[in-house]
Amino acid sequence: MSELISTASSIKKPSNGATVSTVQEAPRVKPHYKHWRPALLLLPFCVVFFFFQLAPMIWVFVNSFIYDESWSVEHYHEIFESDFLLQSFGNSMSIAMWSSVVGLAIATIGVASLRRVDCKIRDWVVAFTNMASNFSGVPLAFAFVIILGFNGAITLLLKQWGWIDDFNLYSKTGLTFIYIYFQIPLAMLLLYPAFDALRDDWEEAAALLGANKWRYWLHIALPVLSPALLGTLIILIANAMGAYASAYALTTGNYNLVTIRIASLVSGDLFLEPNLAAALSVLLMIILGFVTAINQWLLKRSYHAKR
Amino acid sequence: MQNVNLKMSATTYHKTVVYGLVSLLAIPVIATLVYSLAQRWGATITPDGFTFDWYLQLWQDPRFLAAFGRSLLLCFISLAVSCALIIPTIFVVFYYFPRLDSWMNLLILLPFAVPPVVSSVGLLQLYADGPIPIVGTPWVLIGTYFTIALPFMYRALANSLQGINLRDLMDAAHLLGASTPRAFVSIVLPNIRKGLLASLFLSFSFLLGEFVFANILVGTRFETLQVYLYNMRQTSGHFTSALVMSYFFFTLFLTWLATRFSR
Numbered sequence: 001m002s003e004l005i006s007t008a009s010s011i012k013k014p015s016n017g018a019t020v021s022t023v024q025e026a027p028r029v030k031p032h033y034k035h036w037r038p039a040l041l042l043l044p045f046c047v048v049f050f051f052f053q054l055a056p057m058i059w060v061f062v063n064s065f066i067y068d069e070s071w072s073v074e075h076y077h078e079i080f081e082s083d084f085l086l087q088s089f090g091n092s093m094s095i096a097m098w099s100s101v102v103g104l105a106i107a108t109i110g111v112a113s114l115r116r117v118d119c120k121i122r123d124w125v126v127a128f129t130n131m132a133s134n135f136s137g138v139p140l141a142f143a144f145v146i147i148l149g150f151n152g153a154i155t156l157l158l159k160q161w162g163w164i165d166d167f168n169l170y171s172k173t174g175l176t177f178i179y180i181y182f183q184i185p186l187a188m189l190l191l192y193p194a195f196d197a198l199r200d201d202w203e204e205a206a207a208l209l210g211a212n213k214w215r216y217w218l219h220i221a222l223p224v225l226s227p228a229l230l231g232t233l234i235i236l237i238a239n240a241m242g243a244y245a246s247a248y249a250l251t252t253g254n255y256n257l258v259t260i261r262i263a264s265l266v267s268g269d270l271f272l273e274p275n276l277a278a279a280l281s282v283l284l285m286i287i288l289g290f291v292t293a294i295n296q297w298l299l300k301r302s303y304h305a306k307r
Numbered sequence: 308m309q310n311v312n313l314k315m316s317a318t319t320y321h322k323t324v325v326y327g328l329v330s331l332l333a334i335p336v337i338a339t340l341v342y343s344l345a346q347r348w349g350a351t352i353t354p355d356g357f358t359f360d361w362y363l364q365l366w367q368d369p370r371f372l373a374a375f376g377r378s379l380l381l382c383f384i385s386l387a388v389s390c391a392l393i394i395p396t397i398f399v400v401f402y403y404f405p406r407l408d409s410w411m412n413l414l415i416l417l418p419f420a421v422p423p424v425v426s427s428v429g430l431l432q433l434y435a436d437g438p439i440p441i442v443g444t445p446w447v448l449i450g451t452y453f454t455i456a457l458p459f460m461y462r463a464l465a466n467s468l469q470g471i472n473l474r475d476l477m478d479a480a481h482l483l484g485a486s487t488p489r490a491f492v493s494i495v496l497p498n499i500r501k502g503l504l505a506s507l508f509l510s511f512s513f514l515l516g517e518f519v520f521a522n523i524l525v526g527t528r529f530e531t532l533q534v535y536l537y538n539m540r541q542t543s544g545h546f547t548s549a550l551v552m553s554y555f556f557f558t559l560f561l562t563w564l565a566t567r568f569s570r
Contacts, residue, residue, distance in 0.1 A: 038399045045396040048388075049457075052450035053417055056429025063432070106328070113324035116317070125325060127566065132332045134558050137518050138537050139551040143335035146342045146544060153338060153348075185332060242422025245518040249537055259424045266428050267523045274432050281425040288420065 064278035075279035085261060085280065091172065092258040093287070096240035098176050103183030104233055108225075110184070111191045115198075126192065133185035137245035144169060144178050144250065170251050178246050183236050190235060194228030227299055234295045238288050258284050336555065343548035361549035371550065374535035381445055381531060382514045385452035386507055392453065393460050394503075398491060401468045402477060408465070415458040423519040426451065430524060443528045451520045456510040463506030467499040501568060508565035512558040 067074035079085045114122055135143070147154045148169045158164045168174055198221055206216040222229070244259040253260050253268075258280060265277035343361055345354030365371055400407045430451065434441045441447040473495070480490035518533040526534060532554060539547050 035403050038403045041395045041399045045392045048392055048450060048453060049414070052430070053421075053426070053454045055433060056426045057417075057421060059429035059433055060425060109324060110328040113321035116321040117325055121322075121325065125329060127562075128329060128332070130562060131559060132336075134512055134516065134562065135336060135555065137516055138533055139339075139516075139554060140335065142536075142540070142544075142547050142551055143339045146548065147335055147338040153353075154334075181332070181335065184328070238420070242424065244422070244424050245533075248522075249518075249540070252540075259422060262424050262428060263519075263523055266431050267526075274428060277428045281428055284425065285421070 060278040060281050063275050064282045066275055075276050076283070078276065079279055079283065084256070088256045088258045088261045088280075089283070089287075091256050092241055092284075095172060095176050095179055095257070096237050099179030099183050099240050100233055100236035102176075103180045103236060104187050104229065106180075107184050107187030107191055107232075108229065111188055111195055112221075114188075114192070115195050126189075129185045129188050133182070133189060136182045138249040140178060140182060141246045141249035144174075144181075148174065148177065170255070172255075175247055175250070175255060178250065179240050179243065182243075182246070183240065186239065187232055187236055190232045191225075191228060194225060194232075197224055197228070230295050230298055234292055237291055241284065241288060339548045339551050339555075342545060343552045345545060348545070361543075361545045362553070365546060365549045365553065370530075371535060374530045374532050377445075377529060378515055378532040381448055381452070381529075382511050384445075385449045385514060386456060386510060388449055389453045389456045389460060389510070390503075390507075393457065393464065394496075397461060397464045397468065398495060401465075401473055411461065415461045418454045418458055423451075424523070426454075427520055427523045430520075442524055443526075445525070445529050447524050448520060448529070448531075451524070452514050452517065455514060455517065455520075459510050459513070460503075460506045463502045464499055467502030468495075471495075471498045504568040505565045508561050508568065512561040512565075515554070515558060515561075 064075055065071055065073065114125055117125075144152075146152055148167060149155065150169075152167075152169070155164075155167045155169075158167070169177075202220055203216055206220055211219070242259060244257075244263060247255055247257055248260055248263070251260075253264055262277045262280050262284070265271070265273045265280070341354060342348055344357045344359070346356040346358045346360075348354040397411075400411055430447060431442055433439075434447055441450075476494050476498070477487070477490055480494050481487070485493070515532060517531075518537065521531045521534050522537065525531075527538065530538070536547065536550055536554070539550065
């Protein structure tokens, strides 16, 4: 209880602090003095945001370093010693990488063409993409079982044509397909506005100077788009690394992904180890931070930054 | 002549790509729709016959209706709470402390950056027992759903507020004798109504599809639509397909409302 009170008072501090300082400066900056009452209106928002967003994060960070009620890096040690847990990171990263790169490539080709079709079709497709981006998680997993499961319509069709011998949706390849599916609409929605940066006359100018389509895309369009492409790639990777619902619904938690490990350590049937889950969570966040940092570094070196 | 041909082939190419992509994205939805209407669709490529039985069965299942009702109620309350918390905050930020806006933009990134699974680790431990034992009750979901809706609502409202000249409008209202709360209710609110409604419908469809928090923090103790869908995975695939399609059409309707209001 005392901990709660102290946290509550620590939230109040910023606004209180602000009023104190404005009271002192009152003679000089008079208008600021009357702002302490509106500042109170920020309080409920701050309290709820703290309890449901910041406090859980702080708990995770602090408790990842607590082993048997004392400070220790034992949990991190355990993770790096465990092949099983390291495998979960490997699986998550490889699925996230593949699905993001493939999804982004398909979305880029799609958006490039989308900008060149009639306005009516374009609006309709954007609305459709919006809709498709809502089709994710558990419903998506069920839909994929229907089309690509052992007796799925497309699996049977491809088998009949002799293209495949068998297809296991509940494997890494299967999961990557599902992930690609939910990455494409997201990537398209994020990329669509970025294509405003490309001007039609550039393509004509390049053609006049003797460049073919490929050279135009390689030397002009893609470099100009690179900040948007990299930014989108990061969001896709983060989205895939943190995804949980589709993989869980598809494999009932039997496929080894970081998010599935974390969830099973806090809400599984046996072996509850919340502090180990916290350590896994911190490592997951570090990886996401690292990816973002690389992205920022690449952005600085990209075409737009140089200008 | 050659130029015209070239242009024609380019148009055909772009159309092919766009239609190809749309069909690719539509396959799972269409397959689910067909499956939900099929009498039997076993180890064959095409279904045997069509029927509405699965939908009738679904819409007569009291457990489904209860879960749907709970989800709707939960989303309504969460969004009402979000409005009550976010609207005053964003007004105060924009009118009194414009510099806080950049900080707020950083804060609202957090619900995006932290995966729900990570948040739920902390939430489970903090609120399972102790002074606020709310794990297993809808209350914890209302709090977390507020954080999910926050980025959407804040961005939409910030865009609306940037679109109107807030300071001049408020000054004019004050000159005409309105108090600040009065001016807020009768001048600012009507101006941000459109953006607010659009973001509410979008958040609603988003929250209706939320599974991670609902499953980990509450589960069957307050079964929402998505948790019910997951728990029905062992039953007939046709039944779950009817469930998925019902859910899909409902969110479609919400998105349609959102685009109507944002115009």
